[in-house]
Amino acid sequence: MQYYSLNGHSPMVDFKEATIKGQAPDKGLYFPREIAILPKEFVKNIEEYSNEEIAYRLLQPYIGEDIEPGQLRKIVNETINFPIPLKEIEPSTFILELFHGPTLAFKDVGARFMSRCLSWFASGHDRKIIVLVATSGDTGGAVASSFYEVPNVEVVILYPSGKVSPIQEKQLTTPGKNIHALEIAGNFDDCQALVKKAFADNDLTRKLFLTSANSINVARWLPQQVYYALAWKQWPYKNEPPVVSVPSGNFGNICAGLLAHLSGIPVKRFIAACNANDVIPQYFQTGNRISKPAVPTASNAMDVADPSNFIRILELFERNLDNVKAKVCATTSSDAETAATIHEVFQQYNYTLDPHTAVAWNGLNKNRSHGEKGIVIGTAHPIKFPDFVEYNTGSKLAYPPSVQSLLSLDASSTQMKVDYPDLKEFLLAF
Numbered sequence: 484m485q486y487y488s489l490n491g492h493s494p495m496v497d498f499k500e501a502t503i504k505g506q507a508p509d510k511g512l513y514f515p516r517e518i519a520i521l522p523k524e525f526v527k528n529i530e531e532y533s534n535e536e537i538a539y540r541l542l543q544p545y546i547g548e549d550i551e552p553g554q555l556r557k558i559v560n561e562t563i564n565f566p567i568p569l570k571e572i573e574p575s576t577f578i579l580e581l582f583h584g585p586t587l588a589f590k591d592v593g594a595r596f597m598s599r600c601l602s603w604f605a606s607g608h609d610r611k612i613i614v615l616v617a618t619s620g621d622t623g624g625a626v627a628s629s630f631y632e633v634p635n636v637e638v639v640i641l642y643p644s645g646k647v648s649p650i651q652e653k654q655l656t657t658p659g660k661n662i663h664a665l666e667i668a669g670n671f672d673d674c675q676a677l678v679k680k681a682f683a684d685n686d687l688t689r690k691l692f693l694t695s696a697n698s699i700n701v702a703r704w705l706p707q708q709v710y711y712a713l714a715w716k717q718w719p720y721k722n723e724p725p726v727v728s729v730p731s732g733n734f735g736n737i738c739a740g741l742l743a744h745l746s747g748i749p750v751k752r753f754i755a756a757c758n759a760n761d762v763i764p765q766y767f768q769t770g771n772r773i774s775k776p777a778v779p780t781a782s783n784a785m786d787v788a789d790p791s792n793f794i795r796i797l798e799l800f801e802r803n804l805d806n807v808k809a810k811v812c813a814t815t816s817s818d819a820e821t822a823a824t825i826h827e828v829f830q831q832y833n834y835t836l837d838p839h840t841a842v843a844w845n846g847l848n849k850n851r852s853h854g855e856k857g858i859v860i861g862t863a864h865p866i867k868f869p870d871f872v873e874y875n876t877g878s879k880l881a882y883p884p885s886v887q888s889l890l891s892l893d894a895s896s897t898q899m900k901v902d903y904p905d906l907k908e909f910l911l912a913f
């Protein structure tokens with residue numbers, strides 16, 4: 484598989500080079516030259532396949548010969564070695580629980596896949612690779628856990644000061660060793676802009692071997708397709724494809740869902756469920772993409788004002804917003820609606836939603852007609868946001884032992900202003 488830059492001014496590369504570079508030299512995101520269509524028989528009989536086999540079949544065409552089949556199977560098997568259940572909450576509404584991995588959020592799948600691909604590509608390489616990543620909450624912990632002690636790799640995580648939950652912060656500030664946390668006095672978009680500036684700095688990229696572990700990197704983005712195939716495998720109404728509601732911040736997850744759908748996984752339509760950071764819902768309504776700063780919300784991992792992956796969604800639909808709108812609707816929920824959703828779902832079904840999943844639940848209910856069956860993508864475990872969740876359910880959450888031990892660890896991070904020269908100096912110290 485070849486990948487081209489969405490800015491159109493860089494040469495095509497294979498999967499290995501796209502993974503190692505993270506972003507194209509012309510600052511564009513890499514995009515696969517073809518959509519790998521799944522055989523109809525496979526989609527029809529998907530229940531007969533193991534999760535590992537499904538993931539392998541979805542991903543292999545995008546990797547091609549860059550990783551030999553035995554090694555790729557090993558990587559895939561290690562990536563999804565935890566449950567990904569589709570739970571029926573009531574007969575029309577299901578939740579795909581993507582939070583049973585080590586850091587209790589959906590990012591574990593992409594981060595584990597990418598870390599294993601990168602360490603495979605880096606073996607025998609004598610230069611140290613610096614993985615740069617910006618996080619609004621969940622990516623940072625997943626990347627820290629996946630890349631911890633990977634030889635020859637240093638990870639630098641930029642996170643917005645005071646804008647991630649205490650558990651999210653512990654996940655990225657406590658591992659130490661090759662994981663370095665930078666607490667930025669700004670918001671997620673500032674962190675993401677600093678990271679993109681580093682990739683565009685020729686002086687820096689000549690001196691350092693830099694790559695990204697955000698979903699701008701194809702090795703982080705593509706594995707997320709697997710969720711949608713596993714949802715279809717477990718979907719009980721095969722003659723009635725689901726409406727799928729996806730909590731959306733940087734839009735990598737929903738974009739991977741759309742790719743899986745265009746490859747052959749049945750979905751009636753998608754809902755991009757956003758919080759008060761509504762740049763994309765407004766764009767859908769008005770056709771104008773305005774720029775405004777992110778506002779902090781209870782679903783902090785979605786506090787993104789300039790979603791990197793939306794350009795990939797447009798590319799999937801021939802850069803035509805009307806084509807996108809034929810398959811996707813975009814909606815917003817306020818924190819008050821998120822709180823009320825957590826309360827109601829707990830009261831009615833005794834199910835505890837995290838704030839991000841609650842945004843998607845509310846988005847589904849606001850945008851489906853009577854009787855339409857749907858899946859809510861459950862992106863994070865409620866324990867990552869105990870104060871907001873316990874306040875709205877009126878019930879105490881049980882802390883899993885892994886979270887309890889995490890909270891007792893010492894955190895370490897470097898504080899930094901939104902200042903590119905400071906970041907460059909920090910990176911050059913490697």
Ligand SMILES: N[C@@H](CCOP(=O)(O)O)C(=O)O
Pocket residue numbers: 617618619620621622623696697698699732733735784785791
């Ligand atoms: N929601 C993210 C923001 C970064 O998104 P990514 O998928 O591009 O890494 C987070 O939790 O950090």
